[in-house]
Amino acid sequence: MHSIKKILSLIIFVVFFSIPINSVNSQEKNYYQDIVNDWNKIFPDRNRNAAGPKFFKYIIDKDISYEDFIEYNKLYCAVSGSLISPNAVPEYVYLTENNTGKKICGEYYRCCIPCSCDLMKYSKTTKMKHKFKGIEKEFYVFTIENPCGKTDFPERVNKKYFCNGNDLDTKQVSVVDGKLVIGLLHKAKTCTQYNVNAIDRHQVTGRYCTLRNNTPLDQLQSGMGDIFIKLAR
Template sequence: MRDNIIKILIMIFLMLTMNVKADDNLETVEIGQKYYEKLLESWNSIFPDKNRNAAGPKFFNFALKQSLAIDDFIEYNKLYCAVSGSLIDPGEVPDLVKIYEEETNKLMCGEYYRCCLPCSCDLMKYAKTRKVKFTFDKTDFELNVLTIKDPCQKDNFPIEVNRNYFCKENKLDKNQVFTVDDDLVIGLLHNAAECTESQLISIASNETTGQFCEFRNNQPIEEVKGGMGDIFIQMAN
């Protein structure tokens, strides 16, 4: 009898825990939906010519200027693809990716919200991550931003991208984008930390971040197809 009571209590506890998690997930999606709609409403002011190609930096800078709490800022940065500039539906499941840290060259693992499979591949090969302090509600927080080198002096800046969204003459336009030591910030690496062996195994064995990305990232640039093709690669390479 006593054993049965214990089993029932354990089952009740598990059910309550699952309900709490479900409620938390639902609340997160609802918050994300609110900000997703805000991005849609602000689309024409962010992109006057409606060209969002590779425009992750514009979304990041827009979110940073919204005077948000830290949790809301993080939610904002789950709603766009830093590589392509596409919007992402609230509640999407991120990829676990590995990115080299600029200052230390350590591999950092974290979650990346992407619109399509190739974007995770391009990010892992061409982006870096850096720890940056931000202040929200008078409190400092350290976040891992995703960066690429300043593309503004490139002779082969991709014609599919609105250069005026990022550059003023041959320098990054700091009124339109956020920079760190003259690197261009394109988005956030979520829940980032130095990679563990199990994370690296998980990334390598994943159908997308493993086999598919290995194939894509070993192709000559002119042969890269799918996703943004070579548009982001031209900017970041």
Template sequence: IFFRLRIISSQMRGTHSVVLLLLWSMLCTQGTVVEMPSKPDSTQISIPWTGLTHRDLWDEYNNIFRYGNRNAASHLWSSFLLQRSAQMTQDRLEFMFKGFCAISGSPVGPHDYNRYYLELSNVTGGKRGGYMHYCCWPCVCDTQDFIKVDTKTIMTAQGPKRYHFAVIGNPCDHAEKLREPFVQPRVYGRRQTTLANEAREVRCANGELQGATMSDNGYVIIAMFFDLGADKGDTSMTVPQHPPQPGRMTLVDGVLVQNEYEYKNMCEERAQNGYNSGMGEIFRKVAAISPISPVSPV
């Protein structure tokens, strides 16, 4: 067999696939079953990453964001982690996903007081309750308006696990809108600018958002959406009976959170004032380019 293969190889230089198929065929005819190698996960980066703390993740900032800023670019934080997920335990991966803000892209040191509970729409219909860590309260409002929840099965060091992620539509569906001029709110000087200038990491090529990881239903993953307790994600928190009070902490399944309800009035006031706090209109304009349409109930 090997003599025949050497002759074939010398006559057909570079046609390794033909040689392998011939070898497989010869061995099978002799009663030997050969298992062909599985295709490697092309999304995984094989170079080891030993980060264990959020500081280790933040130290990668200049490797992740190469064009000037992280505005509305949390898809790059997410992809950095997901491309190395097979190197991490599930606990380590989930811990790392708590180290940045989904809306602004800012590094975040997670603690009780920046953990916000929200009930968001699934892209396939229905609601899901969970939490995320934010850099500031206005991110709650922007999440309510634009972010949905979708799934993706991720390979970890312990095997595959299905996660829920915060997702937005693909802004590269209409890449031309990144260069449309708009005027920033007064607090930002009322200057004219574009998303291409303000959100420089939101870059398109052939309709694809560069560096993004897509969810099961084809949306841009910008953060993990964390469940509260086992099998609690599909249930809803009872609507509080008291008036909204920003900063009030609520205990849910043993976890302290700030309920999105507490910011109801502040979100309404922020909208009336032209989104003059938090990220202003930058994230909102990026997410509004291709909003995810709600699924109509059957």
């Protein structure tokens, strides 16, 4: 009996210490509360309109693991800048890759349905590399063109968050190949035709987005209205 207890204790010891430390730490962290606590640091004037780029920069500048990076990036909407509740269900979307023109599919955590439409129509995706704790990773990010020189820059977006004159302010936002990074495309991969067809037939990314994308800007009422579109088009 005593030997059986010793064997069981040994098994428990081996199993417990075989679990990656980063995985344990990631599960214990309250990512959402971290962001809430730092809200005024991220947005000094509390204006988060279309400020996905500020969230992304805040997260990628942290000294964190890749697993933590993924979890933090599930908690804000790249289009609106809204916080997203933990355990939200993502939308499956596709975007055009900047350098290749290929369709890249992946998961997008959004605050509301219209944001999926605006993202797919007005944003593109590109690969980005970053060194996290102990490892360098490559991943796909959402990008838009540099909006800083726009004469119709949206009044309800804080231009100082993104821009230094007509240039992107790399102290405040992340930039890849001259483009503004607004968020992370989760579980990204090259689309198959089946993936594209499924997204095009979906009640949101297909039917609803077709309706929204054909609505004149001055008639858009839902989601961010025309704020993100003016920033990104």
